[in-house]
Amino acid sequence: MLTFIVRRLLLAIPVLLGVVFVVMLTVDLLPGDAVTLMLGEHATKEAVAKLRDYLGLDKPFAVRYLEYVGRVARGDLGRSIQQNRPVASELADAWPATLQLTIAALVIAAVVGVTAGVASAVWPNSVFDALARLGSLFGLSMPIFWTGLVLIVIFSLWLNWLPVGGSGSLSHLVLPAVTLALPSVAMLARMTRSAVLDVLREDYVRTARAKGVGEALVLSRHALRNAFIPIVTLLGLQSGQLMGGAVLTETVFAWPGLGRLMVKAIFARDYVLLQGAVLVFALAFVIINLLVDLSYGLLDPRVARQG
Amino acid sequence: MRSRLLLGLLVLALIVALVPSADAQKRGGTLTIVRPTDPVSLDPNLETTAPGAWVYFNMLEGLLTLDEKMQVKPLLATSYEVMSPTKVRFKLRPNVKFHDGTPFNAAAVKFTFERALKGTPPARWASLAGSLDGAEVVDDLTVDVITKEPYGPILRTLAMYCMGMVSPTAVQKLGADFSRAPVGTGPFKFVEWKTNTHVIIERNNDYWGDKALVDRVIFKVVPEEGARMIALQTGDADMVLFPSPAQLPALRKDSKFTVHETTGIRVVFAGFHAGMPPLDDVRVRQALLHAVDRKAILDNIMEGSAGPARGVLAPGVFGYKDMQLDKVYPFDRAKAKALLAQAGWTPGPDGMMQKGGQKLTLSWLAARGRYPKDGEITEAIQAMFKDVGVEAKVQVLEWAAVFQQVRANPLNHHMFTLGWVTSNADADYSLYALFHSKQVPPAGWNTSRYANPRVDTLVEQARRSLNQTEREKLYGEVQDILTKEMVWIPVYTTKEIIVTRANVKGFHIHPVEYNLALWKTSVEK
Numbered sequence: 001m002l003t004f005i006v007r008r009l010l011l012a013i014p015v016l017l018g019v020v021f022v023v024m025l026t027v028d029l030l031p032g033d034a035v036t037l038m039l040g041e042h043a044t045k046e047a048v049a050k051l052r053d054y055l056g057l058d059k060p061f062a063v064r065y066l067e068y069v070g071r072v073a074r075g076d077l078g079r080s081i082q083q084n085r086p087v088a089s090e091l092a093d094a095w096p097a098t099l100q101l102t103i104a105a106l107v108i109a110a111v112v113g114v115t116a117g118v119a120s121a122v123w124p125n126s127v128f129d130a131l132a133r134l135g136s137l138f139g140l141s142m143p144i145f146w147t148g149l150v151l152i153v154i155f156s157l158w159l160n161w162l163p164v165g166g167s168g169s170l171s172h173l174v175l176p177a178v179t180l181a182l183p184s185v186a187m188l189a190r191m192t193r194s195a196v197l198d199v200l201r202e203d204y205v206r207t208a209r210a211k212g213v214g215e216a217l218v219l220s221r222h223a224l225r226n227a228f229i230p231i232v233t234l235l236g237l238q239s240g241q242l243m244g245g246a247v248l249t250e251t252v253f254a255w256p257g258l259g260r261l262m263v264k265a266i267f268a269r270d271y272v273l274l275q276g277a278v279l280v281f282a283l284a285f286v287i288i289n290l291l292v293d294l295s296y297g298l299l300d301p302r303v304a305r306q307g
Numbered sequence: 308m309r310s311r312l313l314l315g316l317l318v319l320a321l322i323v324a325l326v327p328s329a330d331a332q333k334r335g336g337t338l339t340i341v342r343p344t345d346p347v348s349l350d351p352n353l354e355t356t357a358p359g360a361w362v363y364f365n366m367l368e369g370l371l372t373l374d375e376k377m378q379v380k381p382l383l384a385t386s387y388e389v390m391s392p393t394k395v396r397f398k399l400r401p402n403v404k405f406h407d408g409t410p411f412n413a414a415a416v417k418f419t420f421e422r423a424l425k426g427t428p429p430a431r432w433a434s435l436a437g438s439l440d441g442a443e444v445v446d447d448l449t450v451d452v453i454t455k456e457p458y459g460p461i462l463r464t465l466a467m468y469c470m471g472m473v474s475p476t477a478v479q480k481l482g483a484d485f486s487r488a489p490v491g492t493g494p495f496k497f498v499e500w501k502t503n504t505h506v507i508i509e510r511n512n513d514y515w516g517d518k519a520l521v522d523r524v525i526f527k528v529v530p531e532e533g534a535r536m537i538a539l540q541t542g543d544a545d546m547v548l549f550p551s552p553a554q555l556p557a558l559r560k561d562s563k564f565t566v567h568e569t570t571g572i573r574v575v576f577a578g579f580h581a582g583m584p585p586l587d588d589v590r591v592r593q594a595l596l597h598a599v600d601r602k603a604i605l606d607n608i609m610e611g612s613a614g615p616a617r618g619v620l621a622p623g624v625f626g627y628k629d630m631q632l633d634k635v636y637p638f639d640r641a642k643a644k645a646l647l648a649q650a651g652w653t654p655g656p657d658g659m660m661q662k663g664g665q666k667l668t669l670s671w672l673a674a675r676g677r678y679p680k681d682g683e684i685t686e687a688i689q690a691m692f693k694d695v696g697v698e699a700k701v702q703v704l705e706w707a708a709v710f711q712q713v714r715a716n717p718l719n720h721h722m723f724t725l726g727w728v729t730s731n732a733d734a735d736y737s738l739y740a741l742f743h744s745k746q747v748p749p750a751g752w753n754t755s756r757y758a759n760p761r762v763d764t765l766v767e768q769a770r771r772s773l774n775q776t777e778r779e780k781l782y783g784e785v786q787d788i789l790t791k792e793m794v795w796i797p798v799y800t801t802k803e804i805i806v807t808r809a810n811v812k813g814f815h816i817h818p819v820e821y822n823l824a825l826w827k828t829s830v831e832k
Contacts, residue, residue: 032707036714043434045749054428083347084483093502149533157537164538165529167504254529256503264345269707 001297005290012286019282020072020275021065027271028061034081034269055081068275080265080273087276090261095280097167098257101249102242104177109184109242110235116185117192117231122219124197132189139186148179148252165254176253180246184238191234195227202226228299236292240285333812333829338521341529341538342548345503350486351469352423352430360468360821361548362506362526366406367471367491370397370416370452371462373822375569375815377623377732379466383411383492389773392457393438399448403515405474406496413450417442418475420452432469435730439464457771459778460733463625467731468821494519494826503528519826520813539564539806545830546814548823550806552612552679563809567816570614571801572621575678575726577671577688581794582756585650585667586721592793594646596636598695599688599796603638608683609799616797618786619737623818626734626769626782630790632797643695652696660696668698672713673724674706684798685724714748723754726801732819734782739766742789755794762788 035051036043052058059067071078077087116136120129155175156164163172199205200223208218247259258277265274346359351367354360370384384397403411420441423430438458443451454461464470477490488497494514498507509523527544529535532551538544550558550566558564579586579595586592605615618630644654652660652667660667671689675682682703689699699722704712713723729737740751743766744758762785769781805816814828 030707031711032705033711036710037707039431039434047429047434051428084353084486090502149531152534152537156541156543160541164541164543165531165534166527251530252534254504254527254531254534256501256528260503260530267707 005294008290008293009286012283015286016279016282017069019278020069023275023278024065024068024271025061027266027269027274030269032269033057034271037268038082057081068272072279077276077279078272081270082265082268082273087273090273091258091276091280094256094258094261094277097255098243098246098250098259100173101176101180101246101255101257102239104173105181105184105242105246106235106239108177108181109188109238112181113185113188114192114231116189118196118219118224120189120193121196121200124193129193132193136186136189139182142182144179144183144248145252147182148175148249151175151179152252165252167254167256172253176249176255179252180242180249184242187238188231188234192227192231195230196223199223199227225299229296232292232295232299236288239288243281243284333520333831336521336830336832338524338546338811338825338828338830339527339544340524340546340548341527341535341544343528343530343532343535345528346500346506348486349489349497349500349506350473351432351471352426353486355431355435355469357820361823362508363471363489363491364468364493364821364823365495365508365524365825366489366493366497367473368493369465369467369470369472370399371466373463373466373732373817373819375817377625377818379462383472387462390451392771392773393454395452395461396445397450397452399450400515401448403492404513405477405492406490406511407474407477409474409476409490411472411492412447413442413444414447415472415475416450416452417444418478419472422473422478432467435467435469436464437461437731437735457773459770459772459775460625460731460735461773463731463733468819495524498523517826520829521825524825539808542808545811546805546807548805550804552610552804555612555804555806556610558806565807565809565811566804567807567814568802568804569816569818570622571803571820572623572732572818573678573726573728573801574616574619574621574797575613575681575684575724575799575801576616576619576795576797577685578723578725578755579794579796580718580721580723580754580756581792582758583718583721585652585662586669588650589792590646590650591652591667593636594643594650594695595692595697596632596793596796597639597643597646598697599691600638601633601796601798604684604687605799608680608687612679612804613799613802616800619741619789619795619797620729620734620786621800621818624729624732624734624737625775626738626779628783628786630786632790635790636793640695647695647697654696658696659698666698667696668700669721670719671699671701671722671724672709672720673701673703674709675703677706677709678724678726679801681724681726688796688798713754716748718748718754718756725754727752734778734785735766735770738762738782738785739770742766742785742794757792757794759788759792 035048035057039047039051079085080087080090116132120132123129152164152175155162162175166172205218205222208222246257247263249255250257250259258280262274262277265277344358346354346362348354348359349363351363368382370382372380372382374380383400383403385400386398388396390396399413405411424433424439424441437460438454438456440453440455443453445451452465471491474490478485481488487500494511495508496511498509500506506526507523510519512518529538535547536551536554539547555566559566579592581587605613617632618628620627647660651662655661673681673685685701689701692699713725727737727741740746741753742757742762743751743753744763746753747756748754765781765785769778772778803816803818803820807814810831812829812831817824
């Protein structure tokens with residue numbers, strides 16, 4: 001088990017190196033340059049040259065890449081080009097907000113999505129099932145941006161229950177978390193419904209019922225546990241999605257997270273800040289995937305025995 | 308009779324004395340402002356753009372300032388005297404202290420300029436400061452400001468929003484952190500900055516002048532325009548910067564809100580590359596000016612959110628002269644076609660202008676979203692050109708990419724949509740950088756490749772003179788010449804627009820976007 005975890009973590013290193021390379025190359029290939037953007041329309045040629053030299057932007061791509069990797073290996077993420085502030089502090093400011101929002105959305109998605117999905121599967125083609133399927137369709141097709149604004153109009157402007165945006169208290173978290181969770185709720189509900197329906201048709205479920213096991217126990221012990229493998233996989237993928245997809249939600253609700261930080265960095269061509277943020281995302285993806293893989297072992301003893 | 312009147316007056320005086328002064332009533336409370344972006348920094352050395360300037364303008368003060376009528380007014384300096392063409396002597400205001408208790412004096416002025424102009428890298432505003440070279444201490448409250456060469460715009464340069472004095476002790480103590488917690492002499496002092504959430508400043512109770520009315524100001528970040536407007540309506544915000552233009556007509560009619568607006572100092576224009584045929588022919592350029600219905604653009608695209616461009620400068624700028632473009636170049640398609648015919652361009656079988664089998668086609672570089680409605684006005688002018696048989700091929704790119712191309716030499720496009728702010732509100736800043744023949748990029752901003760020896764002489768002379776009356780006359784002549792040789796289609800002058808709730812009193816909007824003065828503003832309960 002431990003060797004498995006260590007091996008997986010070591011495999012993450014080439015992944016991260018590759019991610020940094022791709023991001024750095026993309027920023028390099030984009031037209032536009034950090035210094036001229038920073039100094040604005042009125043900058044003199046000398047000022048631009050001085051600042052480029054100071055930031056080391058004149059060096060060849062390969063040199064900058066190796067220097068960056070070397071610094072990161074020593075635990076130094078560098079300073080943001082635009083703000084001259086340690087990238088680590090920038091990330092430390094934004095990361096908790098993103099984590100908070102992602103976890104809240106994930107919890108909402110898991111609880112609401114799985115419950116709705118199971119209920120739909122237990123009572124297929126009922127009124128509830130029809131409503132849940134309609135709701136899922138709605139949740140999947142509405143753009144986050146639009147849902148967010150509609151929720152603000154209803155709950156902030158008309159009812160005056162919740163703040164328009166910003167962060168700080170639990171009440172600030174409600175609207176962005178719900179908005180962000182909606183598409184995932186929909187996806188999970190659909191996935192859970194079909195997974196549970198599939199399992200309920202299996203022979204061992206019929207056997208269990210035949211030997212007189214109660215319906216509740218059949219569902220929880222025999223059906224759900226087996227249906228959970230695809231659900232957990234989706235949940236893992238979704239958590240990555242939620243983290244990355246939070247940009248729009250963060251913008252609509254003025255949520256101070258990593259997504260907005262990244263967008264800012266891209267527009268300013270601030271590759272140092274951008275890479276720092278991307279590294280955090282990449283690392284989070286690796287860890288989530290690892291957790292998902294580990295959970296298979298818990299859910300299904302056969303997987304654990306093979307591993 | 309007389310004594311009764313006297314008694315009456317006495318009673319009245321007593322009543323007046325008992326009623327708390329209006330000033331005291333207005334004091335207190337919090338002013339919450341929503342705006343789209345977080346500052347890059349609160350140190351003018353690292354940021355000269357609006358998100359940071361809005362905040363630090365209330366904390367840091369310069370020697371001089373520009374009032375809402377665009378007149379230079381003393382601030383930390385009380386008087387000045389021109390000693391030589393490169394030296395201006397300032398008397399400083401006595402008994403002024405920085406927020407950390409450090410006394411403000413000549414040494415602080417010298418320190419501020421040295422840090423900005425000689426530091427590594429130099430301040431972001433060094434490029435805006437022209438010939439400014441530094442300051443020399445004469446005595447504790449007297450300082451000489453030195454320029455590298457005679458520099459006429461020096462007063463307006465020193466009055467710029469980003470020329471605020473910084474506390475030398477705080478800079479030394481805080482190091483790089485000064486950028487996130489600046490220390491100046493202004494009516495507000497720094498409290499807290501939570502990245503991408505808010506910046507809080509509070510009243511400086513030891514301020515040397517009239518103290519600010521509100522206790523604190525919170526600058527919140529709300530990137531989404533719709534959400535900003537809702538925050539204003541629910542009362543989560545008292546003031547919105549960058550309000551949604553579409554909602555302005557409704558807000559103007561609503562007594563719950565006040566729309567503050569004034570003409571800004573940015574001119575947005577469609578520029579010509581005057582060195583590239585066929586635009587090297589002045590008749591073709593004049594024809595294109597006649598072809599554009601600028602009023603229609605203002606009415607239908609800008610919808611009241613911008614003012615007409617009367618020339619290459621905005622009215623608030625020193626040296627501005629009304630070029631009367633509407634009279635000289637009225638919208639007149641027949642005239643446009645006649646001028647094109649004079650230049651040898653005649654309609655072909657498809658109605659498009661041609662000469663010797665060559666079509667009159669212009670390539671045009673534009674961004675979308677850098678300036679208000681820049682994409683839309685580019686498309687509108689493109690359509691208007693078509694009506695006189697001129698084809699424009701517009702290439703819309705992201706701003707960073709447009710920027711890189713217009714800053715490059717040579718420029719491979721006939722036209723470009725750009726905006727220009729006269730940052731120090733002095734004509735020198737625009738007429739020199741934009742129209743001097745030696746200012747072709749990458750040196751300066753003469754993207755039009757305009758070259759006229761007389762204009763070169765005039766702008767050089769005006770830059771070197773410290774006689775403001777003479778300078779104004781010289782700039783007048785430059786604008787007369789430019790009127791005849793037009794290398795731009797000036798489209799509009801920006802308007803500065805800020806919306807507040809009606810209980811926000813005493814706020815005066817400034818033509819310079821960055822000069823967001825909040826110390827006279829109060830919030831009534």
